[in-house]
Amino acid sequence: MKVGFGTLGWHVEYLKPLIDEGGGLEKIVFYYGYVDKEDFKEKTLRAKKQMVELCESFEGLKYVPTQLKNIFDFKSIVRKMRSDIELELKAGNEVVLFDIAGGTKIMVAAALMVSLFKGIPALYYDEESRQAVRLPLLGMKYISGLTPREREIVKFVIDYKGQAELTQTTLAKLLDVEKGTINPQVLKLVGKGVLELVPSKDHRSKVVKAVDGIELLLE
């Protein structure tokens, strides 16, 4: 089954190209959400209703409106989109297109990141020219930006649940290496924007932490 994904904001026009460009889609999964402001909610739900009506006008087209709990929470949106795509792929379906034009910028950025890393062609509706543009996505192996050893260290830091604060000394001990070995590796990862060094509770040393959201690149 050919499946298309999309993000919906206030205007159903932004999602129409998904159907036009999808090449015989059999199922559409689209994301929407709103904040607790009356006009925001009303406009979003109106667009959702229009999208449902549009999908129903195509015989046999399945659709799954998916409400996002927080349209500004990048991590939860990426995870939701990824797990939905993986479910489709596991079911033997083909994800052919992701229309990323609608919704908040965070929804769009999340959809773009998911498309980019999964190698799913993305579509953007240019409101000015009123044309759909296919975005150049290359199925990036983003994780190749880290060496296997660096990935190991980052994963360890992310998964660390120990009581003691994770200083570079503790990290060296837990990884069974010399402190002199781990220090330059940690600094390199700080330079790559993957780890950060923050003051410990007593402000006497630095604690190694993974930068917020970086786990999304390793999952």
Added chain:
Amino acid sequence: MKVLICTTGKDTEGIGDWPADRTVFSAIRLHTFDKMVALVDRHEAECKTVRKLREFYEDRPGKLEIREMDVSDFFRCYNAVQEVLNAYNGHEVSFDISGGMKMLSVACVMNAFNHGVPICHYEAGIKTSLPVIRGFSIFEAYTKDQLRIVSAIRGEMTLASLIKVFAKEGLDEEAVKDGLCNLKKPDVGIITSWSERGKTKITLTEKGVYLKELLPKKHSSYYRSTEGSRAP
């Protein structure tokens, strides 16, 4: 130098919270430079962040820069952003995509992922940093010669004519064939080739066309800077 590239619209919420040595406001095609300045001025009275920024920068010439961007289509927009990044090559650059039109923000996000540039967003009181590996470059997966080959292929070409093109530029036949061989590998999938009337023909795959679109353009100019010169 810390450089912050901001997509600028009516709403400049949050910009002042990301301090930098230089802040680049990216204005869109529809605004001339003067209109853009007027836009900033007009909102000065309403936006605390802009006022804060202008107070901060007024005694520091060159700290605030406005660039007029061409957003007539997505690729021009993408290249305009890429040109700004190139202009600040070697500096600590980051994006703030809080304001402005979505196309410009999408172009910034794509550039951020393709070139490993940190990116922030501020909306509804929530600051978000998108995860990137700083310094990552999408082009690192390819050698310089391979990128030259991608750049040189136009439509369908014979292998012989491609070799001829590069002979003039000092790249020998073996190097061209070697580059093509790697670009044809199934997991790379940039070029496809076939035989026609005894000649080997080549063309870019869809992925290859995309890669070509992303390559920095040598002589393009998709933005106009307030500074008059591109390099800081």
